[in-house]
Amino acid sequence: MLTLLTFPSAFGLFSASPFCVKTALMLQRAGQQWQRSDMLDPRKMPHQKLPVLRTPERLVPDSDLIREWLEAQGADFDSGLSDLQKAQSRALIRMAEEHLYFHVVQDRWANDDVWPILRDTFFTVIPALIRKPVSNSIRKSVVKGLAFQGVSRFSPAERQDRLERDLEAISAYLWQSPYLMGENPTSADMSVGPMLAAMRATPSDTPLTRRIKQDKLLNSYIDRMEQAIPLS
Known part of the structure; x- marks a missing residue:
């Protein structure tokens, strides 16, 4: 199963970080099976930032790079757009x-x-x-x-x-x-x-x-x- 490494929920939102929320929305929209893992200190992560997606093969940092990975698995977030x-x-x-x-x-x-x-x-x-x-x-x-x-x-x-x-x-x-x-x-x-x-x-x-x-x-x-x- 995919694991989204994310900043915790805060202020009534899935995460205090809009980039972590963006990534969670993409995972949901892509129909992936995933779970969250909250952390506050991303210094050991690639780019030293969150979100990061843990896949069976590697850690994928950055919401844009995660989007590219999901699209490589078949996701199409802009279906029907010119x-x-x-x-x-x-x-x-x-x-x-x-x-x-x-x-x-x-x-x-x-x-x-x-x-x-x-x-x-x-x-x-x-x-x-x-x-x-x-x-x-x-x-x-x-x-x-x-x-x-x-x-x-x-x-x-x-x-x-x-x-x-x-x-x-x-x-x-x-x-x-x-x-x-x-x-x-x-x-x-x-x-x-x-x-x-x-x-x-x-x-x-x-x-x-x-x-x-x-x-x-x-x-x-x-x-x-x-x-x-x-x-x-």
Whole structure:
């Protein structure tokens, strides 16, 4: 049986990581028999990140590489799509994973209201005596990465404007059909849906969580994705 090495459930989601959720959705959609194995420290994993799929032959890291592996086994996540739709799907995936994701990280790790909740959720395995300095060191590293990536260099208003343009693009698709590419979930939905769900689930009242929760179209889409491919 396949085993998905994933960050644990958190904030009412299958995993705190939208990439782990994406991979679980692909496994379900592909009709694979699989089980989850939760972990908090991925440093011994390929790429030192999660998700990782344990197959009979090897460990497959990264949600995109896992998708390729599943497709090599016969999965078709974009069945019926034209070449143009597949290209649009790829662009939506990149927008979600290379831009929206960093707004999620900013909203969680750089927010002083959210940080104590994250610390108590993700770092419980660290002995209490050293938990605070160790977790603070990891937080500093994540925040430094946000500055390197660039999202934290913008003012809150600038970040909101950049985010709004992406959400408007997603909404333009959803006004046309229940899912991004039509009547059924495809690969784009398995990336975008979990990213929006992660935004909504951040355990504090932030401008980002409010933006998603107050949007009927996006909220309905998140709920529809959870019902279409249930993970529990």
